[in-house]
Amino acid sequence: RAAYDGPIVVTGQISKGSSGVWRSVPVDDPARFAAAVLREVLESRGIRVTGEVRSIADSVASPLAGRSVFAPAFDAAPPLRVLAVHQSPPMLEILKVVNRKSHNLYAEAVLRTVGRVAVGQGTVDGGARAVRHLLERETDLDSFALRMFDGSGLSVLNRVSPRTTIALLDYMAKSPMWEDFWATLPEAGATDGLRRMYRTAAEQNLRAKTGTIDRVSALSGYVRSANGERLAFSIMSNNVPSTWRAKRVEDAIGARRAAFTRPAAVAAMMSTMSPAIA
Numbered sequence: 001r002a003a004y005d006g007p008i009v010v011t012g013q014i015s016k017g018s019s020g021v022w023r024s025v026p027v028d029d030p031a032r033f034a035a036a037v038l039r040e041v042l043e044s045r046g047i048r049v050t051g052e053v054r055s056i057a058d059s060v061a062s063p064l065a066g067r068s069v070f071a072p073a074f075d076a077a078p079p080l081r082v083l084a085v086h087q088s089p090p091m092l093e094i095l096k097v098v099n100r101k102s103h104n105l106y107a108e109a110v111l112r113t114v115g116r117v118a119v120g121q122g123t124v125d126g127g128a129r130a131v132r133h134l135l136e137r138e139t140d141l142d143s144f145a146l147r148m149f150d151g152s153g154l155s156v157l158n159r160v161s162p163r164t165t166i167a168l169l170d171y172m173a174k175s176p177m178w179e180d181f182w183a184t185l186p187e188a189g190a191t192d193g194l195r196r197m198y199r200t201a202a203e204q205n206l207r208a209k210t211g212t213i214d215r216v217s218a219l220s221g222y223v224r225s226a227n228g229e230r231l232a233f234s235i236m237s238n239n240v241p242s243t244w245r246a247k248r249v250e251d252a253i254g255a256r257r258a259a260f261t262r263p264a265a266v267a268a269m270m271s272t273m274s275p276a277i278a
Helices: 030-044 091-101 104-119 124-138 162-174 178-184 243-258 264-273
Strands: 207-213 216-224 230-238
Touching: 030 104, 091 104, 091 178, 104 124, 124 162, 162 178, 162 216, 162 230, 207 243, 216 243, 230 243
Parallel strands: none
Antiparallel strands: 207 216, 216 230
């Protein structure tokens, strides 16, 4: 799938006796997907569902949002009756799942939520505009490399540079949201986090978000050096013959940075420049 909402093209060969090949693509419309699944479950239980499955991105167009009183006598549409209301966990808890488990559907919903809250548009475009606005306002970059076509990162059209990612990590390290953001990142060597870099200086030290798609591997986050200096890093590898081998290189870099020691005078100078970039 080249375009975010484009057709899915399958090519190649599967050997005889293969157990199958699995690939992931973004869900074009998470809300509609959820509604369609709910309908299928209801119908599988013998509950007849009439009408079509649809989603509404603009709250103004919703028959439910912003209405506390329903008056069927003055409305040509059929009366609505709320059967159930489900409140999601707080955004911070959802971000922990996104960053630690790489939950793609959650990531798609988060981007749309950001767009809805920040610019009043609960779409991929709205979320991307909000992210670009943050980078423009809160970082020192004159220009940044960022193209967002989904929230999960599965689109082949997405683009971002390590330099742009470092600028974001630098901002987060100095922002009031730092402690909460830090808590969402997987920890190296933790059974519920980044299950890598055991028995190295990075274990229970380095925290970073992974990124893996076909022939692409990435790792971006923070680590404390041997002399206590906090370092931000971003590793992105494209067209690798093996993502497994790429991750072994990432682990070696992470462990090396955790064991790194800078001369005291240089470290002091770097800390006055930025607490995150090195």
